[in-house]
Amino acid sequence: MLRALPCALIALLTGSVSAAEITTIPDAAVKQAIALRDQALKDGQAYALLESLTTEVGPRLAGGVNDEKARNWAIAQFKQLGFDKVWSEPVTFPKWVRRSESASLVAPFPQPLAVTALGYSPATPKGGVTAPIVMFNSLDALKAAKRDDVKGKIVFVSARMKPHRDGHDYGIGSPIRSRGPAIAAELGAAAYVLRSAGTDSHRLPHTGVTQWKEGGPRIPAAAVSNPDADLIEAALRRGSVQLKLQLDCGIEGDYTGANVIGEITGSEKPDEVVIMGGHLDSWDLGTGAIDDGAGVSIGMAAGALIGHLPQAPRRSIRVVAFANEEAGLYGGKAYAAAHKQEVSKHVLGSESDFGSDRIWRLSASVKPESLPAIDKMMQVLAPLGVERGMGAGNGGPDLSPIHAEGMAALSLTNDGTRYFDYHHTADDTLDKVDPEQLAQNVAVYVSWAYMAAQADGDFGSAPGAFKQNGDDD
Template identity: 65%
Template sequence: MLRLRPLALALLLPCAPVLAANKPTAIAAADLETAAHLRDQALQDDTAYDFVAGITTEIGARLAGGPNDEKAREWTIAKFHALGFDKVWTEPVTYPKWVRRSEHGEILAPYAQPLALVALGYSAATPAGGLEAEVVGFPTLDALKAADPATLQGKIVFVGARMQAYRDGHDYGIGSAVRTGGPAIASHKGAAAFLLRSAGTDSNRLPHTGVTNFTGATPIPAAALSAPDADLLERMLASGKPVTIRLALDCGIEGQYTGANVIAELRGSKKPDEYFVMGGHLDSWDPGTGAIDDAAGVAIATGAAKVIAGLPKRPARSIRVVAFANEESGLFGGKSYAETHKATIGKAVLGSESDAGADRIWKITASVKPAARDAIAQIAAVLQPLGIEYDAKEPGNGGSDLSAVHAVGMAAVSLHQDATRYFDWHHTANDTLDKIDPQQLRQNVAAYAVTAYLAAQADGDFGSKPGAWANEHE
């Protein structure tokens, strides 16, 4: 018998875990065939559309902490039970309760005109009776940053930066930066209030709301103008005549509110404690009914899980669907989920969230360990007939709420939706069911069904572990 000396044995033993970690993750040919059948079945399934139609009709707008918040949770819990999930539960999420009561704006001089505007989340109220002040305009956020504070004391700041429509929606980086950061900058410089051209790509006279961030600043009244009204204001400012606006915003924070993430699960057949996680956020802004943002996201994940549940045998790992609480005002649901599950994040084998409407998915990207890249390519090959391309060089953060979960260590896949139309309706009264194309919605469901099933069946993991992606963007 060959006997190893203790030193030689000690040198060999650490190799086993290393070899296991580097073992390529792979997907069996039979599972790829099953996924192709799931894909084709999902293209004929209307579970997702029925979900969106139901919640937008029976509940409507779902402002976080608002009157429909609890109603939406109870509706979703009942729907998950009715669809046959093995387990349904909630996890509490606490956040500031911001309320909107009324809003009004008008130009007083040089030419009287009413304004179509909407208060931003976390905006302060105007004084009783409203606020009247001269307007100072800026074309960009950088121009506001460079402004002399002495010129803004007691004034209303307006930033007119414009967004253009793109398939990847990248101009939202411009609009959201103005909306989230502009009011605090204006406050620091002594402004009385803040207005922006809506963060959107439409020309409708419907303003886009959204959250702002006053961390470290005194909250001031802040609102978004519809695109035509922003054009009107810019024309008046260009005339060189002083422009005065009256604002009356009745809104503000009323303490704390505790909502919840709603979670449903199909239990896996071999590794039930490991899971693929997908979903969307249950809350919405209040002008519309939150169809594309983001009832569609929860619906897509629900529809995908329902198709998988119809298989003769459950996949090896569990399939988890999360309807996240209060994404709109600061990713509260995602951050809470990440904090609750960070110690066991390795159990979340892979995840992806839908939060860009319901138009076609056109690209897949991923952040996984190198040994799992081939498995992602296998998934992408099954998605290719849906018109989805694979960009192996671009990372994937998993989507809005799941970006927080990815940050604590979950391997992530991103299924990128065509956002060309999305920012026409985003955060407006036009976010309604008629904007959803059932055929494109089914394509989304098919993509998520394939991805979830194959990740749940994969031989090997995708690299989830605490802190796995801490250096991803360095």
């Protein structure tokens, strides 16, 4: 991890680490990585893949009507791109369905609201739920509420996210969405509504998953758009307000999907893999272009560029289109469980799952002896505008479970300034993707992946190697 840099330097300077223990990138590999980087900047493969996915498949709700269609698409694309190994690994999860949703203020100012059900929300009773609203400005305020203030009411939590390059306000919005409904249910609330976890001012609500305690109470849960949240607040300033919520949704048993995997076989160490990818599922409101069709397309395009070289890299390049990230990292957890015994063979990994705007930061969790190799990577990536992050990397959402088992990992941070304008909304569509910025992403991924595949030495992957790491910064 990068915070170990001083210790690594001390070890190098004092001679306590021999030259043989230092991971390096051969000059020929750096030269080839630069050529791949420059080729990627002019290559339109990722955008073509993304256009194909969003047009020919569209929304990809896990377990939904397009789930199998998306998997078949991924298998076909991997083969067409020249990956010499293509396979699937099963992933089982609860099948949640959305049928219909509506909400409105009924008193004292009747008005319809733009609303969307949250993933894993149960349905409202027939005829919906109509009750007074009780508002909280934060999750902590809800946690401190008394049961008598909440029982039988519709809880409304209104905290607005602001845009930031690293998207850190999602740390406010996401817990309100994911954990708030269960807290409100335990306090006896009739239903739960939040201001969307988003930074836009469009009348488009942001969906997303909610988490329930095993055996605990569950209540209907939904998000309203930012303008409608403003409307609710304005109405509440005038006195008591009643809201009606109607949701027809819920879990219909289990569903077995799959992670789809493509691999370029290494020439010298085929059992050692450099891994990247994205999640194939999306929410059902838009076409899942930025979340996360872009990530899948970036991984496929980067892998294909390496695969088309006259000489295969020393190690294998593995690209995974993960199943059902949105509703609980099911694909990532299944992958980690299936490959736990091979963690030492997962040399380095990073998943793309923060849109497709320019990557501006690289953070790493690697052994100190491999920091010279990361330095080489930064020399190739710096012309693309990538800075050295000082925190630890976790590999991205779907690779974080196998990173927790001990895989060395990078986190490559996109510019998230506008990401949460579209995240989990009907506006997550292809037109939000800038082809030039998408190509920069491919250039970053193909560069580090090729250099990792060609490295002399490893990056520290081993069972339990990174247990001390906290969350990615």
